[in-house]
Amino acid sequence: MGIHDGHRDKMRQRxxxxxxxxxxxxxxxxxLLYYAIPRRDTNPLAHALMERYGSLAAVLTAPVEDLQKVEGIGESAAILLSLVPRLYLRARLAEAQQEQILNSSEKAGAYLMERFAGEKHEVVYALCxxxxxxxxxxKRLGEGDMASAGLDIRRLLEAALLTSAxxxxxxxxxxxxxALPSQDDFIATERAKxxxxxxxxxxxxxxIAADGDFVSMADSGYLG
Known part of the structure; x- marks a missing residue:
């Protein structure tokens, strides 16, 4: 038995x-780190992560490449830390999607806020x-802002056709x-329409979602 095995077993039993x-x-x-780092005391690593990021939520939403900057956190540990919240989010979204009626901007906005949680880059979705x-x-259509052709019209039409939306x-x-539309957003909306x-x-x-809030272009009168 290794020097840390007794402590690990006590933690698991707790x-x-x-x-x-x-x-x-x-x-x-x-x-959690036990399952990526089998033969090392992970307590100092956990403290180092909390000191670097300031909160558990910040640790679990940090990019994999940034997590690896913490000494002792290799690729496997970084992937595990990043994977756990994403798996949980996917499970919640899959559950929420069943019999989901999005017949108002409030319902659609609430659903989408879950989708955008933790995203560090601009992402485009189509709800069919x-x-x-x-x-x-x-359907996730891609990444990138509207000015950089983040809206792929071909993929948008494909999503609508394949789902018979x-x-x-x-x-x-x-x-x-x-969460306010830019000029590029107006142009993209007209193209999509x-x-x-x-x-x-x-x-x-x-x-359009930002910082825990969203704006509906339909409610704002931009989709006549």
């Missing part, structure tokens, strides 16, 4: 008996809806700005 409620944030990180506003599929809600985020109309699909809205 978790099995009571979950994470009795764990400090650094202890939860220490426990049936005639009653039920979500058929949420009656309507589409376009959405993207402004990671470091405010015209392209979808050419195949008989309505552009129901274009929702």
């Amino acid at each position: 978790f099995l008996r009571g979950g994470l409620d009795a764990f400090a944030d650094h202890e939860a990180l220490e426990l 809806l049936d005639r009653k506003g039920k979500l058929i599929a949420c 009656s309507a589409v809600i376009l959405s993207h985020n402004h990671p470091s700005g405010v 015209a392209a979808l109309e050419s195949i008989g699909v309505q552009l129901a809205d274009h929702i």
Whole structure:
């Protein structure tokens, strides 16, 4: 038995008996790191991560390449730390998508805020809806702002056709700005509306998200 095996076993038993409620944030990180770093004391690494990022949430949303700047955190540990919250988010989104009716900007905005949580770059989504506003599929169309051709019209039309959508809600985020449409956003909206109309699909809205808030271009009168 290694020098740290007894301590690791005690930590695992604590978790099995009571979950994470009795764990400090650094202890939860220490426990998680066991499964990427088998033969090293992970307590100092957990403290180093908390000191660098300031909170558990910040650790778990940090880029993989930045996590590896912490001495002792290799690629495997960095991927594990990044993977855990993303898996949880995917599970929540998959659960939320079942029988999801997005027939108002408030419902669509709330759904999209989950999608954009933790995104560091601008991302474009298309929500494909049936005639009653039920979500058929949420398609990630790409990354990059509207000025850099982040909106791929071909992929947008493909998503609408493959899902037999009656309507589409376009959405993207402004990671470091405010949720107000730019001139590029207006141009992209007009392109998307015209392209979808050419195949008989309505552009129901274009929702822009930023800093925990969102703006509906339909509610703002930009989609007449």
